[in-house]
Amino acid sequence: MHLLDYFKEGFRPDGRKLDEFRPITIEAGTIKTAEGSAIVTIGGTRVIVGVKMQVEKPYSDRPNEGTMMVGAELYPMASPKFESGPPNAQSIEIARVIDRGLRESKAIDTKGLCLIPGEKCWSVIMDVCAMNEEGNLLDAGSIAALAALNTTIFPGFDGTIVDYKHPSDRKLELKKQPIAITVVKIANYLLVDPTNEEEQAMDARLTVTTTAEGTICSLQKGGEASLLPEEIQAMLELAKTKAKEIRGSLSGKGL
Amino acid sequence: MKTQVNIMSKYQRTDGRDADGIRPMEAKVGVIPQADGSAMFKIGNTIAYAAVYGPRELYPRFLQNPETGILRCNYNMMPFSGAGDRVRPGANRRSKEISMVTENALRPVIDLHDCPNAVVDVFIELPQTDAGSRCAGITAAAMALADAGIAMRDMVSAIAVGRIGDGSYVDLSYEEEALEDYPVADIPMAFVNRTGEVTLLQMDGEVQTEGIMDALAKGREACKRIHALQTQALKNKFQGDTQ
Amino acid sequence: MGEQLLANKAIAVPGEEIARGMDFVPAAGTYRDKESILAARLGLVSTDNRLIKLIPLSGRYLPKRGDMIIGQVIDVQLSGWRIELNSAYTALLSMKEGTSEYIEKGADLRKYFDLGDWIGTKIINVTTQRLVDVSMRGPGLHKLSGGRIIKVNPSKVPRIIGKQGSMIGMIKNATNTKVVVGQNGVIWVSGKPGDEIRVLDVIRKIERESHKSGLTDVIKTYLGAPDAVGDGNYEQMDDQNEDTGEHHE
Numbered sequence: 121m122h123l124l125d126y127f128k129e130g131f132r133p134d135g136r137k138l139d140e141f142r143p144i145t146i147e148a149g150t151i152k153t154a155e156g157s158a159i160v161t162i163g164g165t166r167v168i169v170g171v172k173m174q175v176e177k178p179y180s181d182r183p184n185e186g187t188m189m190v191g192a193e194l195y196p197m198a199s200p201k202f203e204s205g206p207p208n209a210q211s212i213e214i215a216r217v218i219d220r221g222l223r224e225s226k227a228i229d230t231k232g233l234c235l236i237p238g239e240k241c242w243s244v245i246m247d248v249c250a251m252n253e254e255g256n257l258l259d260a261g262s263i264a265a266l267a268a269l270n271t272t273i274f275p276g277f278d279g280t281i282v283d284y285k286h287p288s289d290r291k292l293e294l295k296k297q298p299i300a301i302t303v304v305k306i307a308n309y310l311l312v313d314p315t316n317e318e319e320q321a322m323d324a325r326l327t328v329t330t331t332a333e334g335t336i337c338s339l340q341k342g343g344e345a346s347l348l349p350e351e352i353q354a355m356l357e358l359a360k361t362k363a364k365e366i367r368g369s370l371s372g373k374g375l
Numbered sequence: 376m377k378t379q380v381n382i383m384s385k386y387q388r389t390d391g392r393d394a395d396g397i398r399p400m401e402a403k404v405g406v407i408p409q410a411d412g413s414a415m416f417k418i419g420n421t422i423a424y425a426a427v428y429g430p431r432e433l434y435p436r437f438l439q440n441p442e443t444g445i446l447r448c449n450y451n452m453m454p455f456s457g458a459g460d461r462v463r464p465g466a467n468r469r470s471k472e473i474s475m476v477t478e479n480a481l482r483p484v485i486d487l488h489d490c491p492n493a494v495v496d497v498f499i500e501l502p503q504t505d506a507g508s509r510c511a512g513i514t515a516a517a518m519a520l521a522d523a524g525i526a527m528r529d530m531v532s533a534i535a536v537g538r539i540g541d542g543s544y545v546d547l548s549y550e551e552e553a554l555e556d557y558p559v560a561d562i563p564m565a566f567v568n569r570t571g572e573v574t575l576l577q578m579d580g581e582v583q584t585e586g587i588m589d590a591l592a593k594g595r596e597a598c599k600r601i602h603a604l605q606t607q608a609l610k611n612k613f614q615g616d617t618q
Numbered sequence: 619m620g621e622q623l624l625a626n627k628a629i630a631v632p633g634e635e636i637a638r639g640m641d642f643v644p645a646a647g648t649y650r651d652k653e654s655i656l657a658a659r660l661g662l663v664s665t666d667n668r669l670i671k672l673i674p675l676s677g678r679y680l681p682k683r684g685d686m687i688i689g690q691v692i693d694v695q696l697s698g699w700r701i702e703l704n705s706a707y708t709a710l711l712s713m714k715e716g717t718s719e720y721i722e723k724g725a726d727l728r729k730y731f732d733l734g735d736w737i738g739t740k741i742i743n744v745t746t747q748r749l750v751d752v753s754m755r756g757p758g759l760h761k762l763s764g765g766r767i768i769k770v771n772p773s774k775v776p777r778i779i780g781k782q783g784s785m786i787g788m789i790k791n792a793t794n795t796k797v798v799v800g801q802n803g804v805i806w807v808s809g810k811p812g813d814e815i816r817v818l819d820v821i822r823k824i825e826r827e828s829h830k831s832g833l834t835d836v837i838k839t840y841l842g843a844p845d846a847v848g849d850g851n852y853e854q855m856d857d858q859n860e861d862t863g864e865h866h867e
Contacts, residue, residue, distance in 0.1 A: 122764055126811045133766060135815050152420055153503050154455035164408050168502055170455025193464050196449070197426035197498035199409050204449055206465065245461055247454040251424065251500070252407050284459050411678055430678055430706040441747055444706075484632070486658070489680060491747055493706035521632050521660045524677025524773070528649065528658055529633030568633050569656070609631045609660060613675050 123321055127309040134315060139358060141313040144263065144366065146374035149271035155284075156272025156292065158374055160264035162313060164254035166198075169264040171246050171272045171292075175282055178234065178241040186233020186241040190219035192248040192261065199253035217300060217340045218248060218262050221329035225296040225337035228269070232293075235277075242274070244292070255315040258327055262300035263366070267374030269294055297375060298337055299366065300329040301359040305347065310355060312362050326352065328359035332367060336360075386539055386557060389550045397534070397546045397597055402514075402608035404522050412523025414608065416515035419548065420505035425515035427523040429495035430487070438494070444487030448478040448497045450512055456504045458549060473509045480513045480533065480565040480575035486526040495525060506549040507535045510563050513575060518605050522612065530605055532598035533565035533575055536590040538582050543593040562590045566598045626665050629675070630657035636670055647672030679705040679772045679802040681750045683741050688762065688800035689752065691735045694727050701739065704769060704802045707748045711739065715753035736762040736806060738798050762798060765808030768818055770825055772803035777828045778821060785824070785834055792841040793817050816841070 126132055136142070142163030151157035156171035178185060192215035196202045207215070222228060233242035246268065248261040272292035276283035304314045304322045311318060314325075324343035330336050336356065341347065347355075367375055388396070398419030407413035410426035417423075430444050438445065450473040454461045466474075477499065487495060497519065499512040510533035517531040537547035538560040544551065552561055560580025566573060573591065582590075620639020630636055636648060637655040644650045648670050649658045661672030681687075681703060689709060693700035698712040713721050716730055731737060738759050743751040754760070770778065779786050779799055790797050793816045795809030807817045820837060827833060 122766070122811075129811050131811070131815075133811075133815070133818075135819075151455060151503050153457060153505075157455065166407075168453070170453060170502070172455050172461035174460060191454070191464060193453075195451070195498065195500055196428075196496070197407060197410060197413075197424065197500055200428055200431070204466075245454075247461075247464065249453055249500075249502075252409050254409065282460075412676065430680075432706055432708075490706055493748075522676060524659060524661075524674050526659050527632035528656070530631060569651075606631050606634070610629045613629050613660075 123318070124307055124309075127306070132311065132315075133317065136313075138309060138311045139362065141362065141366065144370060146263070146267050146370060148267045148374040153284075154268075155275060155287070156268045156270070158264045158267035158271065160260050160267065162256055162260045162263075163315075164252060165256055165260050166250075166252040167257060167260040167264045168249045168251055169246055169261065169268040170249070171244060171268045173272070173275055173282075174243045174245065175235065175240055175277065176243045178238060182230075183238035184234050185230040186228075186243060188219075188222065188228050188230065188244040188246075190215045190222070190246045190248065190265065192218070192250075194250045194253070194257070198250040202250075202253070213340070213342070214248060214258050214261055217258060217327055217329070217338065218246075218265050220338040220340075221262060221298040221300055222265070222269075225298045225329070225331050225335070227294045227296040227298055227331075229293070229295055244269075244272070253316070255317075255319055256302060256313050259300055259302050259313065262298070262329065263370075263375070266294075266297060266299060270297075270374060296331045296333075296337070297367070298329050298331050299363045299375070300327050300338070301362045301366075302327040303355040303358050305343075305345070305351060305355070310351075310358055312358065326355045326359070328356055328363075330360055330363045334360060334364070386542065388544060388548075389554075390548060392546075394542055395545045395593055395597060397600060398548070400601065400604055402518065402604045404518050404608045404612040410519070410523070412519045412521070412525070414515045414518035414522060416511050416518070416605075418507055418511050418514075418546065420503060421507050421511045422501060422503045423508065423511035423515040424500045424502070425512065425519040426498045426500075427495060427516075427519045427525070428498075429523070429525075430490035430493035431496070433492060433494035439492040441491050442488070444490035444493040444495055446478055446482055446485055446487065446495050446497065448474050448481070448499065448516065450474045450477055450499045450509065451501070452504060452508070453500060453502045456501050458505070473512070476575055476577065477509065477513050477516060481516055481520065481531055483572065483574050484527050484529045484531055484567055485520065486528065489526060495520070495523075506547055506552055507563070509533070510535050510565065510575075513565050514601055514605065518608060521609055529570070530568045530602055531565050531574055532568060532601040532605060533563065534594050534597045534601060535561060535563040536594040536597070537561055538580065538586045538590055541586075543586070543590045545593050545597045560586070562587065562594070564591065564594045566595055568599070568602045571595055620668070622665060622670075624663045626663055628663045629660070630663055630672060631660055632657055636663055637665075641668055643669050645669045645671035647674065674773045676771055676773060679703065681705055681707055681709065681741055681744050681748065682801070683744050685741045685801040686738065686759075687741060687752075687802040688736060688738055688767070688798060688804035688806055689802075691731050691733055691737065694731070694733060699727065699731050701737070701752055703750070704804050707750055709739075709741065709750035709752040711737075711752050711754065715742070715751070715755055718755050731761060736767060738762055738800070738806070762806045762808075765796070765806050766814055766818075768805040768807060768821055770803045770805060770821060772801065774825050774828050775799060775801055775803060777833065778805070778824055780834060785837065788834070788838060789817060789820055789841065793820075
């Protein structure tokens, strides 16, 4: 696949410009069994995130705080390349990168999740599930996780038992809105929103998570090739620009 | 204290349905583009997605059958799909059993002699469940297999019928499964459309033979309606292909 | 007397009754159950006199002897290459069948076809166990260098080729590209990037509208193309068309 011949002309095998995202759709809050949810598509890639809340014991070193966790499942239904079984490196990376974006930006006010210090707290658990893989699962998962959290409502709780059937009227309020944008480097070209083919051909990638204020709250370099500082700077700028654009176009639709 | 008979004759379904009323249904084919065939089936608040990959290479080698391809089903509930707590991801005993009965429910109509040593994989995922989930999975899987162009002599449709006292009630809801005032038997079943062959039959509860036979008859009728929906969903997908 | 219940070109789902009567004959994709002819898969009804068959609308490729296909080299072995066919089955390209020239024993086979190479090849044998042999010996069979690969469902291939190759010929001329269409649903296109994208676009359009009648004219307008040109060579698999016409099983 002679990708470089395409990039020289300024476009990609599917006709997009190098810095162009495929259309993004968000369907938020439709999964009734979850406390929060979102189904996001970027082009043909489809990801569903469900948020569940449970009451647990806080960590002993953080008795006044609630907890959060992100898991990712790359279901074999989503791609001929995915196999059944325990999480592999790819799904673990997706989960951990999305987790760090939320954790480092302090998007969730974990102190606000405390119920009884040292004894009971809320735990917010997100499961990022891939349903159709056509590239860029990470960005899709990140947007879906954010949109899902924005729809999350605390279940009822009488102090002892959680009542999922009768939700409270307390919404989960996020302090920050982190979004991950992955920039891919192929030879001397930088692209966003890679397709499967482009991911296979990439030399390196940088996933940049930013908040609405433009602060970078998490970075993840992937791929076997190295990056020069100037390249990193260009990738950071590109990611920030795209994140801002995407926030703008999706505001009111889940972000 | 009322006698059993009096109570039974007064059972009104919690959601107001008739005894043979099915919750609102929706079916769509071709929802997972990466797969060779796929479908979504929704009944009440239970949503099942099925995706088919195959025939494709089968590993490990020792599973290969030189006479015929094999069918392999994997049923899974998403962690946030249950009524209460989060369900830890990964196979558990229940999902493994459902995977097996699903395979048995579909196998009788499928002919894989054209693809020896290969496998047809069916993956069923449920993002939201509210009773009748294994049946919804089977109904979706049958559409997905047809969509994938697999040789099938007929369609399979599935429904759970409940025996509540002396009556059969089609498409048991979650509330009905958990009824405390009445004895409830939950009977998931699946039928081959034309012949009425039963390919799935399970039961939780206590019933007499007549009860099961009545439930089967009611279930068969209900499955004809489900089949009509499956047929329409399959034709809708390819309607654009014919003019 | 018999009665056809589903019209020609209607979609039949598995188990659906297509016709009733003992004078109908079930052919590919259908079977008889007492008086009825039933669908044995999802497909499009096609009747020829009293012969009823179903044209597949989907389904993965199953290798057939004589098919011209496009495969990819996935392994270079001691005396041949293993070829991936976009199917449940792979094929063996033996040294003997690799080229028309003589290859010495012990030669480095990668010089001829390397891992990842795409080749236009012909299936010369399929056993009952679906072991497949392919050959590169024959006109128009060669390595496909450069360009890009597009995959479609094999059931769409006849439409993309068109009657006497008219559809694919028109596409090539209008876009100034080389195109090779494999029976296994793998298509190779080579040209300027912008033109390759136009071909991809048209192929996706044909996929979406594949059983519309008058599709050739629709595509002709879409491409802004001059009249469809049916080329002479149908047996060959060079960058011209490579089929003897519509393939409906």
